[in-house]
Amino acid sequence: MSVAGKARKVTTHTLLEMKRQGEPITMLTAYDFSLARIVDQSGIDVILVGDSASNVMAGNDTTVPITLDHMIYHAQCVVRAVERALIVVDMPFGSYQGNSKLALESAIRIMKESGAHAVKLEGGSEIVESIERILTAGIPVMGHLGLTPQSIYKFGTYSVRAIEDEEAKKLIEDCKLLEEAGCFSIVFEKIPAELAKQASESLNIPTIGIGAGAGVDGQVLVLHDLLGITHEFNPRFLRRYMNLYEDISSAVSSYIEDVQSGDFPNEDECY
Numbered sequence: 001m002s003v004a005g006k007a008r009k010v011t012t013h014t015l016l017e018m019k020r021q022g023e024p025i026t027m028l029t030a031y032d033f034s035l036a037r038i039v040d041q042s043g044i045d046v047i048l049v050g051d052s053a054s055n056v057m058a059g060n061d062t063t064v065p066i067t068l069d070h071m072i073y074h075a076q077c078v079v080r081a082v083e084r085a086l087i088v089v090d091m092p093f094g095s096y097q098g099n100s101k102l103a104l105e106s107a108i109r110i111m112k113e114s115g116a117h118a119v120k121l122e123g124g125s126e127i128v129e130s131i132e133r134i135l136t137a138g139i140p141v142m143g144h145l146g147l148t149p150q151s152i153y154k155f156g157t158y159s160v161r162a163i164e165d166e167e168a169k170k171l172i173e174d175c176k177l178l179e180e181a182g183c184f185s186i187v188f189e190k191i192p193a194e195l196a197k198q199a200s201e202s203l204n205i206p207t208i209g210i211g212a213g214a215g216v217d218g219q220v221l222v223l224h225d226l227l228g229i230t231h232e233f234n235p236r237f238l239r240r241y242m243n244l245y246e247d248i249s250s251a252v253s254s255y256i257e258d259v260q261s262g263d264f265p266n267e268d269e270c271y
């Protein structure tokens with residue numbers, strides 16, 4: 001039986017073992033109880049309480065506005081639903097950059113108040129001190145390199161990162177730094193597939209890609225994108241498995257019609 005199949009609960013060690021055995025790791029986002037329950041019971045390995053909740057749940061243009069309190073609230077909802085998956089929570093913008101004491105306090109709040117299993121931080125050498133300090137408290141840390149949406153105002157666009165040699169070289173160096181610091185895994189977002197493959201092969205810890213090709217150790221997508229709820233977002237890396245925007249819209253239209261025509265409720269639907 002596979003490593004993931006055997007695991008009653010997925011841990012950071014399960015993921016390391018999966019990489020060793022060449023078993024692909026699956027990860028999806030969730031921000032609420034109902035969807036987290038479905039995703040967990042469907043057998044996903046990792047649930048990311050992503051700060052993409054800022055866009056998907058709250059309707060913001062970027063991930064910058066979401067707060068630590070908001071992230072803890074979403075993580076609490078997910079933790080109540082999940083029995084098997086490893087739950088990783090994004091540390092939001094402003095809760096760890098440039099201040100390792102603040103980073104540790106923020107990570108401790110996430111772990112204590114939500115009951116999640118690990119945190120994720122965006123960045124490399126700039127934030128390695130924060131990562132090291134969080135790890136001193138025994139909190140597992142996932143890194144995130146490439147397109148780091150919390151830095152959108154520095155990048156100016158959401159386009160593919162590390163195309164130029166200099167940025168690709170820094171990414172490889174950052175990978176090593178994060179592994180040496182003690183991260184248990186790294187997310188690669190929107191980088192060339194060949195670079196992601198090369199970086200993954202140079203690391204002992206698993207890499208999880210979104211728009212980073214097939215040479216990584218696992219894949220992550222935003223659940224609402226996969227389900228086709230966020231139908232206006234169409235990056236090349238996204239595979240949609242449903243078109244829930246249209247299905248929900250048509251269900252709601254039918255309900256409106258049925259109420260307006262007097263068809264709902266019928267006799268069987270009354271007490």
Ligand code: KIV
Pocket residue numbers: 029048049050051052053090187189210220222
């Ligand atoms: O917030 C998020 O959903 C993420 C994924 C895109 C990896 O960080």
